[in-house]
Amino acid sequence: MTRVLSGVVLLAVVGSISWLAPPEGLVALAALVAVLAFFELATLCEGLGAPIPRLPGAALTLAVTVSAAWPGKTLEPVLVAAIVIAAGAAVGAGAPDRGRLAATAATVFAPLYLGLPLGGLASIRWTDGREAAILVVLAVVASDTSQYYAGRLFGRRLLAPVISPKKTIEGAVGGFIGGSLLMVALGAWWLPGVPAPARALLGLAIVGLGIIGDLFESMLKRAAAVKDSSSLIPGHGGVLDRIDALLLAAPVYVVVLKCGPWRTA
Amino acid sequence: MSLDQLLAWLPSGSPEEALARQVNFEQLPAHVAIIMDGNGRWAARRHLPRVEGHRAGINSVRDVVEASARLGFDVLTIYAFSMENWKRPEAEVSTLMALLKRYLRLELGTLLKNNIRFRVIGRPQELATDIQDELADAVERTSRNTGLLFNIALNYGGRAEIVDAARRLIAAGVGESELDEKRFSDFLYTAGQPDPDLLIRTSGEMRVSNFLLWQIAYAEIWVTDTLWPDFRASHLLQAILEYQKRDRRYGGLNPSRVATVR
Numbered sequence: 001m002t003r004v005l006s007g008v009v010l011l012a013v014v015g016s017i018s019w020l021a022p023p024e025g026l027v028a029l030a031a032l033v034a035v036l037a038f039f040e041l042a043t044l045c046e047g048l049g050a051p052i053p054r055l056p057g058a059a060l061t062l063a064v065t066v067s068a069a070w071p072g073k074t075l076e077p078v079l080v081a082a083i084v085i086a087a088g089a090a091v092g093a094g095a096p097d098r099g100r101l102a103a104t105a106a107t108v109f110a111p112l113y114l115g116l117p118l119g120g121l122a123s124i125r126w127t128d129g130r131e132a133a134i135l136v137v138l139a140v141v142a143s144d145t146s147q148y149y150a151g152r153l154f155g156r157r158l159l160a161p162v163i164s165p166k167k168t169i170e171g172a173v174g175g176f177i178g179g180s181l182l183m184v185a186l187g188a189w190w191l192p193g194v195p196a197p198a199r200a201l202l203g204l205a206i207v208g209l210g211i212i213g214d215l216f217e218s219m220l221k222r223a224a225a226v227k228d229s230s231s232l233i234p235g236h237g238g239v240l241d242r243i244d245a246l247l248l249a250a251p252v253y254v255v256v257l258k259c260g261p262w263r264t265a
Numbered sequence: 266m267s268l269d270q271l272l273a274w275l276p277s278g279s280p281e282e283a284l285a286r287q288v289n290f291e292q293l294p295a296h297v298a299i300i301m302d303g304n305g306r307w308a309a310r311r312h313l314p315r316v317e318g319h320r321a322g323i324n325s326v327r328d329v330v331e332a333s334a335r336l337g338f339d340v341l342t343i344y345a346f347s348m349e350n351w352k353r354p355e356a357e358v359s360t361l362m363a364l365l366k367r368y369l370r371l372e373l374g375t376l377l378k379n380n381i382r383f384r385v386i387g388r389p390q391e392l393a394t395d396i397q398d399e400l401a402d403a404v405e406r407t408s409r410n411t412g413l414l415f416n417i418a419l420n421y422g423g424r425a426e427i428v429d430a431a432r433r434l435i436a437a438g439v440g441e442s443e444l445d446e447k448r449f450s451d452f453l454y455t456a457g458q459p460d461p462d463l464l465i466r467t468s469g470e471m472r473v474s475n476f477l478l479w480q481i482a483y484a485e486i487w488v489t490d491t492l493w494p495d496f497r498a499s500h501l502l503q504a505i506l507e508y509q510k511r512d513r514r515y516g517g518l519n520p521s522r523v524a525t526v527r
Contacts, residue, residue: 127316127360
């Protein structure tokens with residue numbers, strides 16, 4: 001019950017900001033979510049023996065998110081800064097040891113993993129409109145929800161037993177149906193420039209990427225031996241737990257809208 | 266082109282079709298210029314950010330460009346971005362440029378299909394290099410087309426155009442005795458093109474806003490209260506019908522009136 005209630009509250013708050021606020025508001029929201037998720041991810045990485053320097057890492061996450069979100073900004077300076085900071089932190093850590101590469105890589109990876117999808121979503125708010133930005137979030141929500149209920153009703157065979165004891169093949173099938181149905185149905189109004197068959201394919205891709213994103217985060221948690229990334233959202237765990245599927249689905253969706261052959265602007 | 270080509274494109278039985286049938290294809294303007302105004306107001310009326318107005322305005326551009334090609338004008342010029350528009354917030358300018366880039370990439374097929382030649386007037390060399398590349402690519406790929414010449418005015422100012430022309434004619438060594446109006450116009454961005462016969466401005470403003478100052482000397486001006494994102498082929502047809510009712514005298518007397526006076 002807590003899970004449903006806090007999910008509805010969360011969707012209402014995020015939804016109304018995305019719908020009503022000017023594009024700058026969505027950039028701010030994306031930046032806030034990215035930074036909160038960064039601190040959770042940094043804790044996970046620390047547990048995995050790949051510590052990320054907290055403040056520089058948070059600043060990089062913020063910078064990647066805003067550069068990806070703001071029209072006309074380029075990511076190059078931030079990428080260069082990320083590599084310099086990661087290498088500098090490795091040198092600053094002193095004595096050589098075998099885990100140094102993992103820490104260096106995590107320092108570059110975390111800001112990109114979080115900032116590109118969240119910033120990318122805010123960026124299409126400017127050029128493709130709020131409906132296009134919200135649609136992919138709702139597709140992921142539809143996929144998660146239908147996976148959950150299809151899994152509870154029909155779940156028999158485990159999808160990835162080594163990583164997740166709960167995800168089932170039947171649940172995943174439910175997710176593919178739910179996510180692509182939403183893309184086809186709601187997309188008729190919200191993404192009319194993309195033809196229905198392409199929307200269906202995009203929906204399948206979003207669900208598939210979402211499942212990988214979900215399993216990826218589960219794998220990190222399992223390796224670090226924690227259950228939730230934090231307990232910020234009652235019934236859902238942390239911010240990272242809530243957005244894990246979106247983190248892989250959103251950037252692909254954004255690239256498809258920006259470079260695809262369809263009129264979405 | 267012709268009425269048939271226009272009718273093939275318009276939904277049959279639509280108000281546009283009725284308007285199209287009234288157009289006299291013998292008296293079409295050779296060059297139509299449009300000041301696209303009202304995107305911001307369109308968005309404000311809907312409590313949307315200004316960029317939403319620009320996004321919506323792209324649909325109007327698509328409609329008007331295709332209608333113009335099918336009607337059979339020689340030249341269509343649209344005022345997309347003035348030199349003064351740099352004063353707008355940076356994010357709005359960058360979004361406009363991103364939308365322009367996307368428009369060029371996605372509409373190139375439509376331009377080619379309709380045999381449209383794409384050209385840029387203004388000072389595009391001051392735009393970002395990626396935009397310049399995209400523009401140059403569209404100009405090059407449509408250069409062998411023979412239909413409508415579609416000028417997009419980007420980083421354009423009418424006075425700047427006249428100054429640029431003056432500089433170029435000085436550089437070309439044109440002597441005082443050689444210079445007349447005809448020779449001067451050969452140095453404008455629109456060299457070789459007919460002057461606009463009809464200047465359309467949307468959203469009810471009665472201003473020329475530094476657009477084609479030299480070329481609109483004898484243009485008929487038609488202003489509509491319609492905001493640019495609401496402007497469609499039907500409005501263009503209304504403007505043409507209105508234009509065809511006008512009595513164009515170029516400072517002289519209409520021959521039929523002269524006959525009556527005698």
